[in-house]
Amino acid sequence: MVDTFFENENDVDENKAWGKFLNWEEKSRAVLVVKKEYIDLVQDLNAGILLSQIVYWLLPSKKTHTDTKLRISKNGELWLAKTRFEWWDEIRLSEYQYDKAIGILKNLGFVETKVFKFKGDPTTHIKVNKTALLKKLDEDKSQVADNSGYQEKPNNEIGEIGISNSDKKVFHTTETTTETTINSRELNSSNCFSENQKTDEEFNPPSNNEQNNNNEQNKVNISDTPPSKAQQLRQMANEFKSKPKTKFPRKVYEQCPDIYQPYLDVFSELTGRQFRGFTKAYHDSWNNIKLAVQGKLFSDRNTPSVDSKYYGYTINLDTWTMAVKNFATRRNNPDYFPKNKTPIKNITPSTFLYNAQSPAQEKSYFITCLESKPGSLSNVAQIKDKTPELTDKLILILKQRLDLDLGNGDRNIAIQCSNKLSNFFETRKSKILLYDAHYSMWSNKINFLVDMLDNNLSKGIKFQKQYLVNDLTYTKFLPEYLQHVGSLPTVYR
Numbered sequence: 001m002v003d004t005f006f007e008n009e010n011d012v013d014e015n016k017a018w019g020k021f022l023n024w025e026e027k028s029r030a031v032l033v034v035k036k037e038y039i040d041l042v043q044d045l046n047a048g049i050l051l052s053q054i055v056y057w058l059l060p061s062k063k064t065h066t067d068t069k070l071r072i073s074k075n076g077e078l079w080l081a082k083t084r085f086e087w088w089d090e091i092r093l094s095e096y097q098y099d100k101a102i103g104i105l106k107n108l109g110f111v112e113t114k115v116f117k118f119k120g121d122p123t124t125h126i127k128v129n130k131t132a133l134l135k136k137l138d139e140d141k142s143q144v145a146d147n148s149g150y151q152e153k154p155n156n157e158i159g160e161i162g163i164s165n166s167d168k169k170v171f172h173t174t175e176t177t178t179e180t181t182i183n184s185r186e187l188n189s190s191n192c193f194s195e196n197q198k199t200d201e202e203f204n205p206p207s208n209n210e211q212n213n214n215n216e217q218n219k220v221n222i223s224d225t226p227p228s229k230a231q232q233l234r235q236m237a238n239e240f241k242s243k244p245k246t247k248f249p250r251k252v253y254e255q256c257p258d259i260y261q262p263y264l265d266v267f268s269e270l271t272g273r274q275f276r277g278f279t280k281a282y283h284d285s286w287n288n289i290k291l292a293v294q295g296k297l298f299s300d301r302n303t304p305s306v307d308s309k310y311y312g313y314t315i316n317l318d319t320w321t322m323a324v325k326n327f328a329t330r331r332n333n334p335d336y337f338p339k340n341k342t343p344i345k346n347i348t349p350s351t352f353l354y355n356a357q358s359p360a361q362e363k364s365y366f367i368t369c370l371e372s373k374p375g376s377l378s379n380v381a382q383i384k385d386k387t388p389e390l391t392d393k394l395i396l397i398l399k400q401r402l403d404l405d406l407g408n409g410d411r412n413i414a415i416q417c418s419n420k421l422s423n424f425f426e427t428r429k430s431k432i433l434l435y436d437a438h439y440s441m442w443s444n445k446i447n448f449l450v451d452m453l454d455n456n457l458s459k460g461i462k463f464q465k466q467y468l469v470n471d472l473t474y475t476k477f478l479p480e481y482l483q484h485v486g487s488l489p490t491v492y493r
Contacts, residue, residue, distance in 0.1 A: 032091055041140055043240060046097045047104040053091050054080060054111065058128055072125065074116060079125035081118040102126075108136070253283035263289045266321050267349050270328040285349035289320075292353055310367055319370060326369035327352065334405065336374040383415045390442055391418045397446045402453070402463070410465065417468040421445055424474045433487050452481040 005017040005024075038055070039048030057080050061069045070078040084095045093101060102124075105111045109132040116125050227235070255278060256264055264286055268274055275282040291297035295314035329336050331344050338344070344365075347355075352365045363371070385391050395414050398404045406414040425445055429435045439445055449468075456477065457463055467473055482488035 037137070037140070041136060042104055042108060042110075043243075044101065044104050046093055047101040049091050050087070050093060050098065050101040051105055051110060053087075054105075054126060054128060055133075072118070074114075074125065077127055079114075079116070079127050081116070081123050081125045083123055108132070110136070251280075253278045253280060256282070256286035257290075260286050260289050260293065262317055263293075263320055264349065266317070267324050267352070270321075270324050271331055271347075272328075273346070273348065281348050281350070288350045288353050289315075297353060323366050323369040324352075326372075326374055327365060329374040330369070333374075336376055339410070383412050385415045385418075387418060387422070390422070391415050393442055394418050394421075394446050397443065397450065401447075401450045404465070406465075413465055413468055417449075420469060420474050421449055424478060428482075428488070431488060432482065433489075438487065448481075449478070452478055455481060455484075 005020045006013075011017070032049070032053075033056075034049050034052040035055075036048075038052045039045055042048050042051060057069045059069065060067050068078060070080055072079045072081050082090075084098055087093050087098050088095075102111070102113065106113060109129055112127045112129060114125050114127075115122050117123070118125070264275075264282075267285075275285070288297060292313075292315045295312050296302075298310045298313050300308065300311060327344075330338065331341060331347075334341075347365065354364055356364055391411070391414050394417060395406045395411070398406060398414075422445075425432070425435075425439055429439070432439060439448065452473075453463060453467065479488060
């Protein structure tokens with residue numbers, strides 16, 4: 001796509017911009033093709049879009065010349081594996097829209113879903129029930145054919161008055177209304193009657209009662225005229241709108257049995273991870289604890305990320321408590337590895353039992369915490385600190401003013417920052433105006449650094465620890481801020 005259609009804010013050349021747009025529109029391939037029949041079939045827009053895309057993956061592949069694009073085989077059947085993010089990328093359905101749409105397709109029996117591991121992660125796999133889909137398509141097509149068939153009625157049901165078969169063209173039924181009109185000009189023309197031909201009604205005008213009867217008959221017969229295709233579609237649309245929306249009840253998960261509840265309580269109490277009701281994560285957690293207690297969880301097929309010597313291993317409450325305590329220390333204490341604790345903050349008992357702490361280890365978090373105690377971040381090799389008292393002062397002020405803790409695993413950052421900040425002012429003190437009055441004290445230097453960071457944060461820049469040691473901070477941002485406050489002439493940057 002072109003960067004912009006208009007060159008800049010002052011560009012008012014609409015024709016040129018529209019030309020760029022047409023060129024982009026012609027070349028763009030980011031399109032989504034959906035068969036309307038699928039939307040009509042499931043009576044839901046999002047479910048119809050999802051069904052259309054699932055069928056697309058089921059169709060033959062022109063690239064590989066195979067019968068289908070599907071490649072994943074489970075138990076002799078082909079499945080489609082995609083995450084919610086991948087569905088968003090393909091058809092722009094959000095997670096909520098996808099969950100609702102796949103629920104509709106499952107309730108109709110068109111698809112079946114199961115969770116298998118795909119690329120190392122549990123992923124929802126979809127299998128199409130071709131028989132159910134094709135039968136429903138046949139049924140839907142036959143209904144449309146029955147509703148759209150036009151059957152011509154006999155002459156005596158139309159209610160013509162003295163009009164021959166050859167002159168039926170004077171009746172015109174429009175495509176959008178059921179009103180049948182008579183072209184008065186054609187009725188009065190020679191196409192209907194010759195000059196010498198007279199009808200019985202002209203010589204013997206009907207009485208008022210006969211005329212009223214004829215009018216009633218005409219009304220009835222005209223109302224019997226079959227509706228047009230457009231009318232049928234409009235009627236179907238109105239019926240669809242008038243139907244109450246299908247509400248899918250929220251799935252209720254089984255409560256944890258009393259025998260396994262202490263395991264969940266220990267995990268919640270020690271880690272702080274709480275469950276919000278009887279959710280799927282809650283159900284999966286106690287169910288996996290149950291399997292681990294029974295010795296059925298750790299196996300070659302079920303937990304390939306776990307060391308093979310633990311296959312068939314059974315846990316009890318004591319071993320569970322010890323492992324969870326070690327994990328809670330890693331999760332909640334800033335003095336212990338890992339330094340970045342964000343990825344493990346939301347770990348549930350299920351992921352605690354299943355997932356490996358790192359790709360290099362064939363051990364789950366549970367096995368890792370069972371075998372070893374958490375490692376302290378103080379064991380990380382420290383950079384030689386020539387002025388530890390200045391570093392301590394830097395850590396204290398950053399904690400007070402930015403609520404930034406560099407006292408544990410990040411002391412190396414504090415040491416580097418201290419060295420670079422000292423060097424910055426040492427090389428420029430002869431050029432800085434009133435240096436002795438404003439910048440000679442170490443605390444003044446640190447506060448100046450924090451003031452500069454605050455000034456840049458007010459412009460929408462997100463603070464990162466690396467700004468404290470980045471060369472750009474000391475070659476660009478600090479000199480610019482010195483000029484901003486009037487302490488450094490422009491020529492001495």
